[in-house]
Amino acid sequence: MDIKTMAAVGALTLGLTLSSVGIAQxxxxxxxxxxxxxxxxxxxYKAAVRDEMAESVRVEPGVIAIYAVALKNNPTQLRFFEIYANDAAYRTHIASPHFKKYVEVTQPMIRARTLLETDPVQLSANPRYGAIPTAADVVTQADRATQEGEQ
Structure with missing residues (x-):
């Protein structure tokens, strides 16, 4: 699966249309x-990344989605498609304890890594395929996380 196809599949399976829920594309x-x-x-590696991804979408309101796929004919080649609400959400993600743990544990397992910065052109998905968080849900989750951190 090439990057273009993976991006299309990731956006389609996202389960929401970002602009329709008030997240500025x-x-x-x-x-x-x-x-x-x-x-x-x-x-x-797969066990470590599954744990990190599950924790990220569970506790970080700015992590909209993270998808991981392996190439069919070469399962050691993995591709990740990550969507964050904004740059602050991405920065929060890479500073999180679970992400830092993932990096520490998996660094010796990774032979090569290429990170691609993108400019979203259009991110759309069929809302019938999953829960659709609203912008209010994202704000409420962020507020709740902030309040819990203050206690």
């Missing part, structure tokens, strides 16, 4: 990562 950060994993460590 101009502020949205979309990143694509291409990784090659050491075959001997592939299972351990």
């Amino acid at each position: 101009a502020e949205t950060v979309v990143r694509i990562a291409e990784l090659e994993i050491d075959p001997a460590q592939l299972d351990a």
